[in-house]
Amino acid sequence: MAVDVELTRRRFTLDEYHRMAKVGILDRGDRVELIRGEIVQMTAIGHDHASCVARLNHLLMGRLHGRALLWPQNPLVILPDSEPEPDIILLGWRDDFYRHALPGPEDVALLIEVANTSLRYDRHLKGPLYAEAGVRDYWIVDLEGRRSRSIGSLRPDGFTTPTASPAAARCCHSRFRIRRSPSPTFSADGS
Secondary structure, eight states: OOOOOOOOOOOOOHHHHHHHHHTTSSOGGGOEEEETTEEEEOOOOOHHHHHHHHHHHHHHHHHHTTTEEEOTTOOOOOBTTBBOOOSEEEEEOOTTTTOSSOOOGGGEEEEEEEESSOHHHIIIIIHHHHHHHTOOOEEEEETTTTEEEEEESEETTEEOOOEEESHHHHHTTSOOOEEOSSSOEEOSSOO
């Protein structure tokens, strides 16, 4: 006779997660993030991914210097049980550079994930998490499909229907500019 066993997962709070790092149980080199109370191993960063993040950082930093803060691959506190480390976050400008507290979703102008092997995870797990937390704009750069997905603006039940655009992905594969405007607007034609 087979017996079904219900497995119970031990979920961690943000405070517990931070204490694990403070006492050395977790190390920055572990490449983990806290997602809905679970410590999740992040995928390895390959050369295409690293290059794309570097290009986007270079592009955005040059155009938004002094108007927004670029927060690449750093933690973002979004829910009491979640602290992801997105590839790129554009934050509202603060003179203290968020020294005394990590930014929250209200500080995010744009959040970008670069997906080489993590497209499903970024779309189906992180997308709803970001929407629930109140992130207003979320993009995924799909390196495999060589396009970006503007996951869009927040709705009560999640983000708007994603629209595919080659713009941000083209940034990672060719020359690319941002038009000067109060908010970043990516040109689709590379001009």
